[in-house]
Amino acid sequence: MALLEVKDLEVYYGVINALKGISFEVNEGEIVTLIGANGAGKTTTMQSVIGLIPARHGSVIYDGHDITKMPCHKIVHLGMSQVPEGRRIFQELTVYENLMMGAYSQGKKTNFKEDIEKIYDRFPRLKERRNQIAGTLSGGEQQMLAMGRALMSHPKLLMLDEPSMGLSPLLVDQVFEIIKDINKDGTTILLVEQNAGKSLAISDRAYVLETGSIVLSGTGKELAASEMVKKAYLGG
Amino acid sequence: MEIIETLINGLSLGGTYAMIALGYTMVYGIAKMLNFAHGDIIMVGGYTLFVTLSTMGMPILGLALAVVVCVVLGVTVEKVAYKPLRGASPLAVLITAIGVSYLLQSLAQIIFSSAPRMVYVGGQDGLGFVTIGSLKIQKHILITLVCSVVIMVVLSLFVKYTKIGRAMIAVSEDKGAAQLMGINVNMIITITFAIGSALAAFAGFFMLMKSPSLTNTLGAMPGIKAFTAAVIGGIGSLPGAMLGGLFIGLIETIAQVVPGMGAYTVAIEFLVLIIVLLVRPTGILGKKRREKV
Numbered sequence: 001m002a003l004l005e006v007k008d009l010e011v012y013y014g015v016i017n018a019l020k021g022i023s024f025e026v027n028e029g030e031i032v033t034l035i036g037a038n039g040a041g042k043t044t045t046m047q048s049v050i051g052l053i054p055a056r057h058g059s060v061i062y063d064g065h066d067i068t069k070m071p072c073h074k075i076v077h078l079g080m081s082q083v084p085e086g087r088r089i090f091q092e093l094t095v096y097e098n099l100m101m102g103a104y105s106q107g108k109k110t111n112f113k114e115d116i117e118k119i120y121d122r123f124p125r126l127k128e129r130r131n132q133i134a135g136t137l138s139g140g141e142q143q144m145l146a147m148g149r150a151l152m153s154h155p156k157l158l159m160l161d162e163p164s165m166g167l168s169p170l171l172v173d174q175v176f177e178i179i180k181d182i183n184k185d186g187t188t189i190l191l192v193e194q195n196a197g198k199s200l201a202i203s204d205r206a207y208v209l210e211t212g213s214i215v216l217s218g219t220g221k222e223l224a225a226s227e228m229v230k231k232a233y234l235g236g
Numbered sequence: 237m238e239i240i241e242t243l244i245n246g247l248s249l250g251g252t253y254a255m256i257a258l259g260y261t262m263v264y265g266i267a268k269m270l271n272f273a274h275g276d277i278i279m280v281g282g283y284t285l286f287v288t289l290s291t292m293g294m295p296i297l298g299l300a301l302a303v304v305v306c307v308v309l310g311v312t313v314e315k316v317a318y319k320p321l322r323g324a325s326p327l328a329v330l331i332t333a334i335g336v337s338y339l340l341q342s343l344a345q346i347i348f349s350s351a352p353r354m355v356y357v358g359g360q361d362g363l364g365f366v367t368i369g370s371l372k373i374q375k376h377i378l379i380t381l382v383c384s385v386v387i388m389v390v391l392s393l394f395v396k397y398t399k400i401g402r403a404m405i406a407v408s409e410d411k412g413a414a415q416l417m418g419i420n421v422n423m424i425i426t427i428t429f430a431i432g433s434a435l436a437a438f439a440g441f442f443m444l445m446k447s448p449s450l451t452n453t454l455g456a457m458p459g460i461k462a463f464t465a466a467v468i469g470g471i472g473s474l475p476g477a478m479l480g481g482l483f484i485g486l487i488e489t490i491a492q493v494v495p496g497m498g499a500y501t502v503a504i505e506f507l508v509l510i511i512v513l514l515v516r517p518t519g520i521l522g523k524k525r526r527e528k529v
Contacts, residue, residue: 047412050416051415052412052415052416071415071420072415072416073415073417073418073419073420073421076415076416076417076418077418081416082416084412084413084416088410088412088413088416089413090405090406090409090410090413091409092405092409092523093402093405093406093409097402100402101402101403101406101414101417101419102417104399104403104406104417104418104419105417105418149417150416153417153418
């Protein structure tokens, strides 16, 4: 069953047509990746789906709700969470306070202390640094914090926008391992990446986005084997 | 002894400025706009106090009503005048704020005329004095000082330790990321305007306790000075606004007691502003912000 169903999504920035009617879906339990070059519309897609950028046409159905015109904060309350491009952690708050902000949408029904311990188990570094001002963390630690913060809201669908950007190869591997783990624990993943090789390897399915349109789709394996993808995104 | 009295007077006046500066700085930090109508909210609070006192007496009731009226007015102005301009050029918002300022002043003039109204919070003879040892301090000075310190402490605790307070910090840092946390940014902006306007009502009360003459430009000059205070402290920073307010209050009071300086009080305040901005362009506690696209 499709947890997220995007149909004919069109987004404009002024007169610029950033998304030209894209359709894709993410089924429960999957890891789905959108790959594409800079400016293809990946981040626009992510921001539009979660309500940060309004869509001009098309529809977004999430978990049975029509969220096309819903403001972002309400969508988050429905159990969608996003690690935005560039991490965008709250630089002036501590690690702990950032995680607290992640739990903002949670009512009294969830156990904050238990949740934060789970995050610390997954990211031991965050526990060591819990009272440190987030702006002083290294890039890798900030990425962990952004992921931990997004997980604090118990998302059914976790969207990650370029989580490997600017990280060392070792950390990139670690990030992809963590994404796989999060998915194994039952969270559906929508991933946007420029690192096509690594992301296709962990994806159930993937879509290729080029200048605002989806030009190719298939399973992760199929796309990794496709001549077109190899040529354009895998450097061979 | 005179020095201590001057310092207390200065800190008390600074407390009033801090109340106003907090309104400027919170709105700037969260809605990223300069609300130049903020000073006029003080004036509307003043007239609310005037009407309450002249019909029912009871200054505390007057203050309570002024808080209510200012909060409703501040939130309404935001909804009607500023919210439709969210995302518009900062210049458009600034001009609108100046327009709202003149609108409020003109409405007050139509309703209450331009003749000064006398608002005697403590009766015509004022509230009298308090003597501590050899110190003789006017009661209203102490009331202002104590109230503004309490308000500043409560506000700081509110921002640091409540869910809404932390949401305010998040919104001021990154609106988009705050939305991704599930924060309703519009609601946070409304709350910010409400808090700022309530503080303005207190500032009006303090000002009229000090000098009872009320006209439709009551908030204009203190508004500008408090804005200066907010910039000196670092606009967007809460402790900065408090520090800047106290600083401007002290400078003003000290300049007034130094022989020959009284006439140059305002000039000295703005000179300090210029010097601070030359040395630290972001203000004393202001942080360099990375502008995000």
